[in-house]
Amino acid sequence: MKALVIARLTFREALRKRMIWGVVLLSIVFVALYAWGFTQVRDEFLREAARQGARGNGPGQILTLDFVSTIMVGLGFYTINFLAGVMTIFAAVGTIAGEVETGTFQAIVPKPLARWELIVGKFLGFAGMIAAYIALMATGVLITARVVAGYTPRTSCWRRR
Amino acid sequence: MAQLTRTESAEGEAGRLPAPPLAIETRGLRKEYGEQVAVHDVTIAVPRGEVFGFLGPNGAGKSTTVKMLLGLAFPTAGEARILGQPLGAVGAKRRIGFLPEQFRFHEWLRGEEFLDFHGQLYGLSRAERRRRIPEVLELVGLGGRGRDRLRTYSKGMLQRAGLAQALLNDPALVFLDEPTSALDPIGRREVRDIIRALKARGMTVFLNSHLLSEVETVCDRVAIVDRGHVVRQGTLKELLQASLDVDLTLGALDDAALRRIEEYGAIVAREAGALSVRMDDIEEVPRLVDALVRAGVAVYGVTPHRRSLEDVFLGAVEGEPSEVRSTQYEVRIHPAPVGAFGLPHSPPPFVLRTAYCVLPGAQR
Numbered sequence: 001m002k003a004l005v006i007a008r009l010t011f012r013e014a015l016r017k018r019m020i021w022g023v024v025l026l027s028i029v030f031v032a033l034y035a036w037g038f039t040q041v042r043d044e045f046l047r048e049a050a051r052q053g054a055r056g057n058g059p060g061q062i063l064t065l066d067f068v069s070t071i072m073v074g075l076g077f078y079t080i081n082f083l084a085g086v087m088t089i090f091a092a093v094g095t096i097a098g099e100v101e102t103g104t105f106q107a108i109v110p111k112p113l114a115r116w117e118l119i120v121g122k123f124l125g126f127a128g129m130i131a132a133y134i135a136l137m138a139t140g141v142l143i144t145a146r147v148v149a150g151y152t153p154r155t156s157c158w159r160r161r
Numbered sequence: 162m163a164q165l166t167r168t169e170s171a172e173g174e175a176g177r178l179p180a181p182p183l184a185i186e187t188r189g190l191r192k193e194y195g196e197q198v199a200v201h202d203v204t205i206a207v208p209r210g211e212v213f214g215f216l217g218p219n220g221a222g223k224s225t226t227v228k229m230l231l232g233l234a235f236p237t238a239g240e241a242r243i244l245g246q247p248l249g250a251v252g253a254k255r256r257i258g259f260l261p262e263q264f265r266f267h268e269w270l271r272g273e274e275f276l277d278f279h280g281q282l283y284g285l286s287r288a289e290r291r292r293r294i295p296e297v298l299e300l301v302g303l304g305g306r307g308r309d310r311l312r313t314y315s316k317g318m319l320q321r322a323g324l325a326q327a328l329l330n331d332p333a334l335v336f337l338d339e340p341t342s343a344l345d346p347i348g349r350r351e352v353r354d355i356i357r358a359l360k361a362r363g364m365t366v367f368l369n370s371h372l373l374s375e376v377e378t379v380c381d382r383v384a385i386v387d388r389g390h391v392v393r394q395g396t397l398k399e400l401l402q403a404s405l406d407v408d409l410t411l412g413a414l415d416d417a418a419l420r421r422i423e424e425y426g427a428i429v430a431r432e433a434g435a436l437s438v439r440m441d442d443i444e445e446v447p448r449l450v451d452a453l454v455r456a457g458v459a460v461y462g463v464t465p466h467r468r469s470l471e472d473v474f475l476g477a478v479e480g481e482p483s484e485v486r487s488t489q490y491e492v493r494i495h496p497a498p499v500g501a502f503g504l505p506h507s508p509p510p511f512v513l514r515t516a517y518c519v520l521p522g523a524q525r
Contacts, residue, residue: 001284002281002282002284005278005281005282009267009278013267013269016269102265103261103263103264103265104265104266104267106233106259106261106264106265107259107260107261107264107279107323107326107327108282109231109232109233110231110232110233110254110257110259111254111279111282111283112251112252112254112255112282112283112284113251113282114251
């Protein structure tokens with residue numbers, strides 16, 4: 001219960017860091033570039049398919065637009081994974097050491113809560129923030145794929161019939 | 162669990178016996194940081210409902226001791242009970258308040274948010290917090306400033322906010338580490354009044370302070386630590402009356418009379434016709450006078466000087482310096498009814514403070 005109190009403050013504090021907004025700005029730039037690149041790849045693919053069709057080779061049987069989109073979405077997710085990792089490190093590094101240093105912990109540790117609650121609270125606060133970030137970024141990538149190539153990753157729950 | 166039961170039964174017996182229950186009890190508390198020994202051996206007893214002053218020079222181990230009592234540091238050896246419970250017990254922590262020295266905050270919070278956060282950590286319900294936060298803000302003199310961000314507070318206001326935080330849960334025991342260090346004289350007096358008000362409500366206050374005058378005015382009991390040891394402990398009265406210097410203005414003295422005097426205490430200063438005697442008990446003074454009169458010595462004046470807490474403190478920490486002063490370079494101007502910090506005060510009629518003026522090298 002007390003861990004959630006710590007988590008809430010940690011979350012709010014994390015959102016106050018200027019670095020976070022830098023990362024968010026970069027992420028918006030990334031999504032924009034990603035959408036532009038995706039469009040380029042799609043156009044290139046469609047031109048190539050048309051050229052092959054004119055030579056009478058017919059559209060590729062193996063290399064379809066869906067296949068290209070799968071690769072592009074995979075690349076997008078990979079980048080998000082990387083950005084989230086960087087963000088985790090920068091947001092959370094030295095958080096406990098820092099609070100010990102500045103002395104804010106001096107008033108928190110003597111409160112009636114176990115030390116593990118403090119650690120778990122800190123973890124949950126940052127985990128919540130990173131999860132929200134990943135969710136937003138993944139949504140950006142998936143919407144791009146949907147708009148640019150009409151592609152939605154097929155999983156067992158989203159199977160198109 | 163067995164220990165807890167024992168304590169409870171001991172407290173039950175305390176109802177019949179006059180021994181007061183203790184808020185803090187430590188035995189041989191010790192803290193080592195690698196090779197460094199920060200605290201050698203701290204054994205103190207703080208009765209409930211008293212204001213306890215914890216004194217000592219910088220680096221004596223005061224803060225480390227407080228940290229151990231609050232669970233911020235784990236002792237290397239020794240044991241302690243806080244409000245009858247072993248160190249680190251969450252149940253005891255619920256009834257403890259702490260104002261750290263140089264309290265640092267999450268400065269982006271509003272005053273009320275800050276107190277709400279700490280109230281939640283204490284486990285106060287929403288209703289309790291809503292009732293308690295304006296109360297403590299009013300108590301520390303921050304009424305109406307709860308909606309401002311802590312960033313906009315002055316140093317003194319932050320100190321008050323820290324105090325408000327320590328009092329949120331209406332604790333049975335509150336630790337104040339240098340509570341007045343950032344305050345102006347008016348703020349200091351207000352904090353002193355708050356401490357007295359807390360005591361009147363039955364709270365135990367553990368006061369860590371360098372300001373001896375402050376300790377002298379509010380504390381019931383004092384412990385002096387030096388280099389990790391408790392060197393003096395007792396009620397303020399005991400400490401201040403443990404020894405006193407008595408200035409005697411006398412007629413002609415022979416060696417026999419001098420030996421007579423030395424039976425009552427060491428002669429710490431001697432001039433023509435005047436003596437200063439270090440005695441243990443003010444009750445001895447009439448007996449000394451009686452002995453002198455019987456020995457045929459003319460007694461013109463007897464002036465006992467109660468020692469100030471500063472004298473006791475310096476004596477405890479540096480080893481009796483007044484003896485060094487008296488043989489080497491003491492210039493004593495008396496009587497001057499002035500307190501330890503040059504502040505006038507009203508002592509009981511027979512007590513006159515002495516202003517010491519120490520001039521190194523001024524041999525007598």
